[in-house]
Amino acid sequence: MNTNEQTIIVWFRSDLRIEDNPALFEAAKEGRIIPVFIWSPEEEDMSPGAATRWWLHQSIKSLTESLEKLGTTLVLRTGESIKNLEKLAKDTGAKGVYWNRRYEPMIRRRDDEIACQLRQAGLTVKTFKASLLAEPEEIENKSGLPFKVFTPFWKHCLKKLNASTPLPAPQKVEPPKVSLRTTELSELNLEPEQDWGHSMNEVWTPGERGAASALELFINDSFNDYAKIRNFPNTKGTSRLSPHLRFGEISPRQIKHSLEQSGHAHWKESHYLSEIGWREFGYHLLYHFPHTVREPLRPQFNRFPWKENSPQLRSWQKGQTGYPLVDAGMRELWATGWMHNRVRMVVASFLVKHLLIHWRHGADWFWDTLVDADLASNTQGWQWTAGSGADAAPYFRIFNPTTQAIKFDPEGDYIRKWVPELRHMSAPDIFEPSKVDRGQNYPNPIVDHSDARDRALKAYEKTKA
Ligand SMILES: Cc1cc2nc3c(=O)[nH]c(=O)nc-3n(C[C@H](O)[C@H](O)[C@H](O)COP(=O)(O)OP(=O)(O)OC[C@H]3O[C@@H](n4cnc5c(N)ncnc54)[C@H](O)[C@@H]3O)c2cc1C
Structure with a gap:
């Protein structure tokens, strides 16, 4: 530790680790540390969805344990970030606040304002790439x-x-001299009300x-x-x-x-x-291009004739489209908070091209149900699929969910795993909506593939007008 010991607040955000954490590493060289996490969902570009809240709960628990082993306690707070940071600095006599940078548009603006306010108050602010x-x-x-x-x-x-x-974790961290009030993790209400966490617990170790x-x-x-x-x-x-x-x-x-x-x-x-x-x-x-979170990167897609169709959107969300690969993916997502990338591309294409439902509806559903929901990757994934983003899949390339299943789930194992109504079926009939056995209440296809394809290609013409 430095002999001119200082107290530094380390503001944890989307960097819930002690190894290769530049803000923590640099702060530990200065002296005493106050690690803090502030739950302020209203400051985010999009308030975190249910699945990421579940993950966050587990991740904060794990970070708390790691920091305890280093000799300090994670302080949890809720409410406005700037107010919490200013108060913590005042209560502890901290000389600086360090954090690792984030890149979402609203967060960047907020962080710039916070840095400015803290500096005006005489604190040292350092931010890092992590x-x-x-x-x-x-x-x-x-x-x-x-x-x-x-x-x-x-x-x-x-x-x-x-x-x-990568930077090592600090060997030991000196806690602040004063003891600090911390909000209980349970008070953040991050865990879902329904018994959803149970199935996720079996799959993940946050x-x-x-x-x-x-x-x-x-x-x-x-x-x-x-x-x-x-x-x-x-x-x-x-x-x-x-x-x-x-x-x-x-x-x-x-x-x-x-x-x-x-x-x-x-x-x-x-x-x-x-x-x-x-x-x-x-x-x-x-x-x-921060506007792309809600708007197409390629402006001609503003002319695209999207359709509002709540019943079909609901069928897609619940994995009840009658297309086995699409339904398997959507049910895997609901059960585990994750879906394989190939299947993400197929289900996303089905929503925007077969159903002509705006990609924003798909992005919102993913936002709520994915444990990895991330503003950059989710926006990019949806804009790419819709054909409206950078380096996007051409709109006229329309995935056929049946041939995608034949190619990437050749034995039908993935479908059988997630669609129990089809467990008794084998390849190739299990792939083809017109051949699957509906005796077990498996739904009829909500659209016909070739009609939907023709309709999508016609809709695409509007972007060229
Ligand atoms: C419509 C759609 C929405 C998506 N939404 C998200 C999202 O919210 N969060 C998210 O992390 N990924 C998203 N992806 C990208 C990708 O599906 C996941 O990153 C990947 O499936 C994660 O699994 P993995 O860790 O096993 O990936 P791996 O194949 O092991 O890849 C390693 C890492 O590379 C990154 N990565 C891989 N593929 C992509 C990709 N296509 N785009 C960006 N990063 C990628 C991820 O961080 C991933 O963990 C989306 C893709 C689509 C098509």
Whole structure:
């Protein structure tokens, strides 16, 4: 510890870890630390959904335990962030507030204002990069503009990727001299009222240790075959790190470093690292085009003739469309808070192209039900699917949910797992809405694929007018 000991507030936000946490690491060098988490959902661009609240509850619990082991207690507060920070500083005589940066539009504005107010009050404010490999404003094309196409963006990022290694957790943290009131975690009311957490508990281990084991398992078992198996929803072919990344229980730098250390020769060019790159790209787009959270990046999509159809939206949300792969995905999402990327693309395409329902409705449902719901990746995923985003899937490429199932769930195992009404069926009949047995109350298809396809292509013409 520094002999000119100071007290620093470390404001935890989407960085719920003690390893490779620059704000915590730097603050620990200065002296005493007050780690604080402030629950202020009304300050967010979109108030966190039910699934992320569940995860947050578990993640805060895990962070609290980690900090206890280091010798300090996480202070929990609710309400306006600035008021809480000012009061904490006053009550403890803290000299500074450190935090790791976030990039959502409203949060950036809020953080700038908070930094300004705290500095005016004489406090030192330091902020750090912790959740991305490259800061969005550091990456620009030759004309000095943001990238709108992934491949050149990622090539550019790879060139800039430096050899920095993750920071260790501080060995010991000095608590503040005064004892501080903290809100009970249960008072945050983050856990769902219905018995939803139970099924999620079986699938996930939120927290920094859960993240580290998921990464280790993935590197040992699946990294080598990732490019081959990542599209098959019934395999454990992907890392399932998305909720851990969402809450900052692991950093992209830790992932990059572990790949590097794993001895795999082509880790840098690997398909896996490029998926981490898609996450970076989402943040790049969100930073430079913040309006895309609600509006299309490509303005011609403002002319798209979206349809309001609540009964069909409800059927989609409940996994009752009569298309087995779509229903399997939507039910996996409801039960576990997660859905495989291939299936996310299929269900999202079904909503916007087969049903012509605005992608915002889909994004909102995902926001509420995904444990990894993330403003950058969710916005990018939906705009990409709708054809209105950067580097988007062309609108006229319409996924056929039946052929997608044949290709990516060839034995029908994934469908059987999530759609119990079809458990007695086998491939190929299980894929085809017109052939599945409806005796077990499985619904009729809510639209006919080829009619829906023709209708979508006609609707797309409007964007060209
Ligand atoms: C409509 C739609 C909505 C989506 N919403 C979200 C969301 O809210 N939050 C979210 O984290 N991801 C979202 N994705 C991206 C992707 O589906 C998930 O990141 C991925 O399925 C997570 O599983 P994994 O961790 O096993 O991924 P892996 O295949 O193991 O990939 C490793 C990591 O790379 C990142 N990644 C992988 N694919 C993508 C991608 N296409 N776009 C951005 N980052 C990616 C994730 O952080 C992921 O954890 C969405 C995709 C679509 C099509």
